[in-house]
Amino acid sequence: xxxxxSSLISxxxxxxxxxxxxxxxxxQNIANVxxxxxxxxxxxxxxxxxRALWAGxxxxxAGGAPFVRExxxxxxxxxxxxxxxxxxxLLMAGDQLQFQxxxxxxxxxxxxxxxxxxxxxxx
Amino acid sequence: xxxxGLFQISGxxxxxxxxxxxxxxxxxxxxxxxxTPEGGPYHxxxxxxxxxxxxQFHLLLANSLAAEGGAGGVRxxxxxxxxxxxxxxxxxxxPDADAxxxxxxxxxxPLQEMVDLMGAERAYELNASxxxxxxxxxxxxxxILK
Numbered sequence: 001x002x003x004x005x006s007s008l009i010s011x012x013x014x015x016x017x018x019x020x021x022x023x024x025x026x027x028q029n030i031a032n033v034x035x036x037x038x039x040x041x042x043x044x045x046x047x048x049x050x051r052a053l054w055a056g057x058x059x060x061x062a063g064g065a066p067f068v069r070e071x072x073x074x075x076x077x078x079x080x081x082x083x084x085x086x087x088x089x090l091l092m093a094g095d096q097l098q099f100q101x102x103x104x105x106x107x108x109x110x111x112x113x114x115x116x117x118x119x120x121x122x123x
Numbered sequence: 124x125x126x127x128g129l130f131q132i133s134g135x136x137x138x139x140x141x142x143x144x145x146x147x148x149x150x151x152x153x154x155x156x157x158x159t160p161e162g163g164p165y166h167x168x169x170x171x172x173x174x175x176x177x178x179q180f181h182l183l184l185a186n187s188l189a190a191e192g193g194a195g196g197v198r199x200x201x202x203x204x205x206x207x208x209x210x211x212x213x214x215x216x217x218p219d220a221d222a223x224x225x226x227x228x229x230x231x232x233p234l235q236e237m238v239d240l241m242g243a244e245r246a247y248e249l250n251a252s253x254x255x256x257x258x259x260x261x262x263x264x265x266x267i268l269k
Contacts, residue, residue, distance in 0.1 A: 016264070020126050023260065027129045027253045028195040031136030033246050034143070035172040035197055085249060096256050103263040110267065
């Protein structure tokens with residue numbers, strides 16, 4: 001494990017990746033809000049992050065593509081579409097905040113590293 | 124990463140919803156049109172949407188190639204004409220009246236078009252806020268560099 005590739009940093013990077021991918025799926029669901037027969041798609045964020053954690057122990061570069069599944073239990077409209085605008089809006093807002101948090105954590109981790117490199121700073 | 128792919132997805136939906144609004148407006152504008160270049164009255168038009176292939180395969184491909192593009196947005200499959208026959212009104216003095224004095228008017232229900240227009244407007248708004256979210260996320264990831 002090198003200095004700038006700690007397990008925390010690679011976990012945060014994976015989390016950022018997953019959040020961005022999920023946001024892409026949310027955007028896709030929103031884009032298809034009027035497409036007949038379209039079904040809401042999503043990834044299991046926690047499960048995927050867990051999987052990345054376990055995979056990361058064997059091979060830091062591992063992770064692979066997240067498994068995209070159709071979301072069960074949503075009410076289908078007569079045209080076969082089951083996109084819920086409320087669900088997608090909430091997810092969009094939540095993902096945005098989550099991304100912000102992960103980016104801030106990553107930033108603070110890097111600044112901690114910077115501090116270590118400069119020898120505690122201030123001298 | 125695929126953050127910029129968000130713009131493509133939401134952008135495709137913005138374009139599609141705009142076309143839907145345009146078609147609804149055109150239907151409203153032509154509610155009384157009895158003459159068209161193709162002959163006969165105007166026919167109500169409808170936009171059909173289809174989702175772009177952006178499923179598991181795309182994500183796999185994007186992951187392995189780190190490629191953008193091919194995002195699973197929405198595509199306009201086509202603009203189709205409503206097959207409903209025109210409404211016939213008895214107006215013998217009208218220049219487009221047939222031999223029996225009936226004029227064929229397009230079968231357009233303004234209420235239906237207004238509802239469609241409102242739906243397109245709301246969907247456009249929703250996708251615009253998705254673009255806003257993508258912008259913020261990209262800005263935040265740029266902050267990491269600082």
